[in-house]
Amino acid sequence: MNRRQFLTGSICGAASVAVTASGASLLTSCAGAAEKKPATELRISFQEGIAPGANLGEKLDYMESMGIVGFEPWGGNLASRVGEIQQALSGRNIKVSAICAGFSGFILAEDESVKAQFDSTMRDIVAAAGELGSTGVIMVPAFNHQNPCKPHTLETRQYLCEQLHELGEYALKHNTTVILEPLNRREAHYLRQVADAAAICRDSKSAGVKCMGDFWHMQEETSDYAALMAAGKDYLQHVHIASRGRRIMPGEDGEVDNYVSGFRALKELEYPYYVSFECGTKGDRNQTVKAAVELMRAQWEQA
Numbered sequence: 001m002n003r004r005q006f007l008t009g010s011i012c013g014a015a016s017v018a019v020t021a022s023g024a025s026l027l028t029s030c031a032g033a034a035e036k037k038p039a040t041e042l043r044i045s046f047q048e049g050i051a052p053g054a055n056l057g058e059k060l061d062y063m064e065s066m067g068i069v070g071f072e073p074w075g076g077n078l079a080s081r082v083g084e085i086q087q088a089l090s091g092r093n094i095k096v097s098a099i100c101a102g103f104s105g106f107i108l109a110e111d112e113s114v115k116a117q118f119d120s121t122m123r124d125i126v127a128a129a130g131e132l133g134s135t136g137v138i139m140v141p142a143f144n145h146q147n148p149c150k151p152h153t154l155e156t157r158q159y160l161c162e163q164l165h166e167l168g169e170y171a172l173k174h175n176t177t178v179i180l181e182p183l184n185r186r187e188a189h190y191l192r193q194v195a196d197a198a199a200i201c202r203d204s205k206s207a208g209v210k211c212m213g214d215f216w217h218m219q220e221e222t223s224d225y226a227a228l229m230a231a232g233k234d235y236l237q238h239v240h241i242a243s244r245g246r247r248i249m250p251g252e253d254g255e256v257d258n259y260v261s262g263f264r265a266l267k268e269l270e271y272p273y274y275v276s277f278e279c280g281t282k283g284d285r286n287q288t289v290k291a292a293v294e295l296m297r298a299q300w301e302q303a
Ligand code: MG
Pocket: 181, 214, 240, 278
């Protein structure tokens, strides 16, 4: 029992003892507490490679048996998979959470043909994501290895915001969004922190431009809580999770796999979207996935 449950129990307990003396007013206050809107749910999602299973149907069966409610497919050739995914999810309590990248080129490419590849493949994925009811399509502005890249200047930031504005408006027309993912400096020095991604969302001036946090990459942050709160209800659209030492299943790295302060932020934000597994495993997947889900649920309770 946490402190809040203890206090709620104590207040209601005291009320029931005192009810004969004080009448209906105490009953009303207890009924009020019972009617409080339900606590924010932890909605767990898996990328396609997480669940054991020989094919998508078996993986979704496994996910359903564990109460996993989100599925995050890779975006490559998504348009050709819309029917397959819709059929596989039909009649299940699992929805497409987000689409993970899958486009060619990149938005900050110096080479116009590489930028054009990004524009056309990303738009195809966004349209397919909309058909699948996805919360958005995850993108990174530029990985460190992507060259030639526009220089890290004020003009480039302005250009990024303008380009994202157009992309965000396109996504809105397809009832979805684009989701900026900050990465750690070894993978993408351009965009490392959730608050910076949120500021780019704001400056892009489109409700179709959102951001996310990835607990693995959030080694860049000084506080999980502050990072997620900085993105807040306006911009936070998705979350990735992995262990915090080796990017394997949450729990496989022992005590460092603590997500409580981040989860507390999600609860305070009444975060309505998904926390999605993006990680490998060093153990037997049948055991490590189950243990990771249990760990997350226990830490969510604790938060
Ligand atoms: Mg990620």
